[in-house]
Amino acid sequence: MKRYVFRRLALAVPTLLLVSVIVFALMRFMPGDVVIRMVEGHAYAPTVDALRQELGLDRPAYVQYLEWVGGIVLRGDFGNSYWTRQPIWDEFARRFPVTLELAVLTILVSVVIGIMVGVVSAVRQDSVSDYVCRVFAILALSVPYFGLAVLVVVLPAIYFKWTPLWTYVTFTTSPLQNLSIMIVPALVFGVTRAGPVMRIMRSALLEVLRQDYIRTAWSKGLPERVIVLRHALKNAMIPVISLIGLQMPLYIGGSVIIEAIFRLPGVGLFFFEALTRLDYPVVQSVNLIIAAMVVGLNLAIDLSYAFLDPRIRYGR
Amino acid sequence: MTRHLALAAASVLVLGLALAPDTLAQQPKRGGVLRIADREAPNLDPNLNISFLTQSWSNMIYSQLVRFPHGPEQKNHSDFSVVPDLAEKWEHKSPTVIEFTLRKGVKFHPKPPVNGREVTAEDAKYSIERFRARSAFRARFDVVQSIDAIDRYTLRVTLKEPFAPFLNHLAASTFVPILPREVEEKFKDFNRPEAMIGSGPFMVKSYQKGAQIVFERNPDYYVKGQPYLDAVIIEITPDAAARLSMLRAGKVDMGHMWGFLSAEEASSLKQTNPEMVITPAMTVASSVIYFRTDQPPFNDVRVRRAMSLAIDRKSWNDAILYGEGCIDVGPVPCALTDWKLPATQMDPGKAKYLVAYDPQEAKRLLAEAGFPNGFTVPMHHNPGYTTPWRTIYDLAADNLAKIGVNVDFKPEEYGKYISTTYLGKFEGMALGPQGNGFEIDDWLFSGFYPEQPHNRSHVADAELNKMLLAQRRELDPKKRQAIVHDIQRYLADKAYYVYLPTWPWHITHAPVVKGFKHHDGFSLGYRLMFTWLER
DSSP: OHHHHHHHHHHHHHHHHHHHHHHHHHHHHSSSOHHHHHHTTOOOHHHHHHHHHHTTTTSOHHHHHHHHHHHHHHHOOOOBOTTTOSBHHHHHHHHHHHHHHHHHHHHHHHHHHHHHHHHHHHHTTTSHHHHHHHHHHHHHHHSOHHHHHHHHHHHHHHHHSOOSOOOOOOTTTOHHHHHHHHHHHHHHHHHHHHHHHHHHHHHHHHHHHTSHHHHHHHHTTOOHHHIIIIIIHHHHHHHHHHHHHHHHHHHHHHHHHHHHHTTOOOHHHHHHHHHHTTOHHHHHHHHHHHHHHHHHHHHHHHHHHHHHOTTOOOOO | OHHHHHHHHHHHHHHHHHHHHHHHHTSOOOOOEEEEEEOOOSOSOTTTOOOHHHHHHHHHHOOOSEEOOOGGGOSSTTOOOOEESSEEEEEEEETTEEEEEEOSSOBOOSOTTTTTOBOOHHHHHHHHHHHHHHOTTGGGGTTEEEEEEEETTEEEEEESSOOTTHHHHHHSTTTOOOOOHHHHHHHSSSOSGGGOOOSSSEEEEEEETTTEEEEEEOTTOSSTTOOOOSEEEEEEOOOHHHHHHHHHTTSOSBSSTTOEEOHHHHHHHHHHOTTSEEEEEOOSOEEEEEEOTTSTTTTSHHHHHHHHHTOOHHHHHHHHSTTOSBSOOOSSOTTOTTTOOOGGGSOHHHHHHHHOOOHHHHHHHHHHTTOTTOEEEEEEEOTTSOTTHHHHHHHHHHHHHTTTEEEEEEEOOHHHHHHTGGGTOOSSEEEEEEOOOSSHHHHHHHHHSTTOTTOTTOOOOHHHHHHHHHHHHOOSHHHHHHHHHHHHHHHTTTOSEEEEOBOOEEEEEOTTEESOOOOSSSOHHHHHHTOEEOO
């Protein structure tokens, strides 16, 4: 087990290095010039040259790359934003709890709804409840979360002169107020993410319910509730957990729009604004940090399989 | 007789009573918190970023030497006459030397490390020098030769040559806010809330990044009794639909710092919130087709004239601009009323190339220029601009197709568009908005003089250049205006740009907001200095 973890961690190094190269190169290939974007139409040559020099953009690309990666590895310094001129790590650390909370609440909403609907659908296969649940899943899959978010904000404002938008308050300042602000975006995002969870849950559970040990349980005369919830559900959870792991970058990516619409000062919005402003260091560093988190999370998910299914062993 | 007198007295009384509530309602009232939904400034240092958000937030905090009139002082929203701010008076000692006399007793905000000390000529000198060293707008003051603080209250600016736009640039809330040097010494720059220390109408009370910034009234502001508001809160809201929803729901009094809404947004808001105060205002901006006049086919004036005659401006205005647009755009935007020479006051034979629609004549000109079957031309543009820009691209293509000019659409993402096409780095033709600045020189010299970044059509015209230089060297406003009018007459039939109808923004706020008057530019603090609330 230890060896497995160590090997996975060692593998993470080249992965992240590759991510850093790709993301650095992609930013340089993006059309437009950050310096001219900063001075917009007022691009007088001496101003542009001075700003380019100030930001270190006059040096060769490989020097810029080495300095960026070197700063992270040697000093833990992710650099400064070109636009805000503030340290990226400080901004990231301040904003990350917002995005993390949104992701956790979204996962919670999608998992609770998805599992409940998925279980009902599987247990009552081909019944009216199954069809209703499947229609719900398709609906959740097809409604774009950003469209739903806009509707949730705009429609009550038009019809009731009310809108679910408040000034963000941190969890530590007022947990209740914080949750009341976060619940609507989490519901909007979570409901649309519940579709895939429900679909996977249903098929996984149907498969498990057909296995021999379940038949044995039935023959022992165990009640349905015990068979489904204690014996079948745990094993059927593995693909669902994998799905959540795979969807993690989606939660971060999706938070861009959700945070912008619901006025949440999270990482998604930080990243999006940096991308539109061609703020290279921010896009690179945030990408790298998130890549590191996804790698770590996937490892954690892989390790959780052993807990869920004792038949799984981590070999060499 | 007595009866007549009594009747007259009664009439006066009735009239007085009828007018009284209105008069009383117009009396500014102290107190209250104004809430605004808008985006977040990317940086707080006015010299480190030129974003309108940074500049507008800065204008809440910092004073200037001179400024434009605002609120009841302004004759219209593009009144760019210069009035005193920290400098109570100024005098041209010679065409190149201007001496400013500063007010005595004006104090910076009572915050460390400045602790409410008096603003002096040294601060003004430091601020202009910092602007010239750090700001991306610095080219505006290339003409400055030296700045001297003669004594505590006298500042002398010496220019390399007479430069008419100088005072106007100094009055714009985009260039030289007066900053205290000790703040930079302590914090390295002005890019943090605790470093935002000026002598302006408001002070930063708190700043929660990504959520809200609270500006509170400066109790020691040198204009006694102002500002009227206790505080201004900007609720940071990046999404436009969310901003409008907050305005509809009454969570904010303004859905934009300057109250800007598009015609579509304003009309939709009016349906749900008929109580909102909405005033259309034409801003200093224009919409243009620009092209490589240094390359074929646009180096032929007949082709350019044909392009202009192909545009059916009146139909555009009626169809997509609710009839509110300005058709006579020309090289001087409609809103710059002090400088604009309307097409109606020009030779009709020349003015038609600014405003007329004549596709038959356009086809004839194209044939004469050697394009009887027209041609195909790339049209660079940014599809990301807000409504009605996409419709405008289509309309332009449609109008041009009718004279045989086929448009090959070249959509560009904003970052690319602004870094290349907008600076004249493109082939063929481009279409988009222009917002060069608020001084007539920004539109004429910057728009037509060789090598200037706003000279998007690559104009190089020796005769025009002489006039462009002359207007910026003429210090007498009347004589300068005459040159500016001559330039407009000269440019009318050159068709270096094809001018398209330009539309107003709709300045919108809740009815409780009083005294708020739009003024073009980034002067949020000056606007809110005259604003009060009637809750």
